Amino acid sequence: MQPVARLTLRALAGISFSVEPGEAVALIGENGAGKSTLLRVLATLILPSRGQAEISGCDVVSDGAGARKQVGYYTSGDEGFYGRLSGRENLRLFATMNNLMRREALRRIDELAELLGMKEILDRQSRTYSTGMLQRLGLARSLLHAPAVLLLDEPTRSLDPVAAAEFRRFLKDDIVGRLGTTLLFASHTLGEVEEMASRVVLLAEGRILAFDSPRNLCAQAGTAHLQGALERLTGPHSSKERSG
DSSP states (O other), X not given: OOOOOOOOOOOOXXXXXXXXXXXXXXXXXXXXXXXXXXXXXXXXXXXXXXXXXXXXXXXXXTTHHHXXXXXXXXXXXXXXXXXXXBHHHHHHHHHHHTTOOHHXXXXXXXXXXXXXXXXXXXXXXXXXXXXXXXXXXXXXXXXXXXXXXXXXXXXTTTSOHHHHHHHHHHIIIIIIIITOOXXXXXXXXXXXXXXXXXXXXXXXXXXXXXXXXXXXXXXXXXXXXXXXXXXXXXXXXGGOOOOO
């Protein structure tokens, strides 16, 4: 009797694009398009079954350790902090996991507290933090080792409109603008994409349908806003939803 083969889903197929240093690029597409999978591959959290991906010249498979030194990864709602520890103590713990020496870790934590506006709350237990505070603490953790590339999966998903606007401004002006960090982020909020991204990767069923600036995508689709462009460019894909 032959064993039953487990069905598999091809999450990504034929993906090919590059992001320039210091550029902010958005991944958009319906649920199941492959956005989160792509970010996890680049963060070396899952291995691709075939193909090649590089972060700052480091192959995510053959040089995973080198790639991890270059990349910071954060997904909203998956903070994983120890609630009875303060924000500072949490960051010290994660700095140790990133192999930062104690003096370097303390310096980076102080820098990030200043950069993220967390100096007043950093010594409070993290279980007392608001959602917005936890978002900032999560971002601080992903930036501890000063990565060249930052990968964010729906970074403002749990924030109220005011906090989300402030978080976007911080990412655009300070992380990308002032620090020159390369940003690749997934978002369902198209206004956020238009505000932050210089180019957009439009995914559908694991493939790239378009890769261009929001303005050019709108011109290509003959629409004034990215929502209309997304609907026209995805065509029949817009009515389908898959998990993955």
